[in-house]
Amino acid sequence: MHLTPPAGTIAVIFTSRRTAADDAGYAAAAEAMEKLAREQPGYAGIVSARGTDGLGITISYWENEATAIAWRDHAEHEAIRERGRALWYEDYGVVVADVSRAYAWTRD
């Protein structure tokens, strides 16, 4: 359930606040982008949550810097980001970080 990527994995932390515009278009694009990300070389997982206050957090994991950058520069991904800035997002932030350790806990 919870991702425990090895040291050296790249975490791309995307936080965003949505506009009120084009909910259906946004949902379809978000789903399409997640599907496309999963097909990319170096893809190592994704987790996402959007709270009732409208703040969304999506973290995608990549095996290394090269594959993280390839995803950032993917033509379809670039096109959808452009659309996001035009329509869907009030504001957003991106933080890129190198994983040093990870663990998970599950109830017995």
Added chain:
Amino acid sequence: MHLTPPAGTIAVIFTSRRTAADDAGYAAAAEAMEKLAREQPGYAGIVSARGTDGLGITISYWENEATAIAWRDHAEHEAIRERGRALWYEDYGVVVADVSRAYAWTRD
């Protein structure tokens, strides 16, 4: 709005799924822990979202490894984690990562 921590900041990514137990107790504890975190040396910000599917993501940022570990080992934080495992969490994961770069975008 969106955090853009400098390179070298530590990101502690906490993902969790809640049990159905003790919602009021959980909410009070989560609020108290966020307040306590803000008072710690090296605190560099926190973002949090819980989706309608029950997956929660909280990322706390720390100026360096020493202050991230001091918060992990803080006695009140340890006690509340214990309570979380007993009552509030079905499962959770922690990923620790070193920030390499960050930026934010805002609609004009």
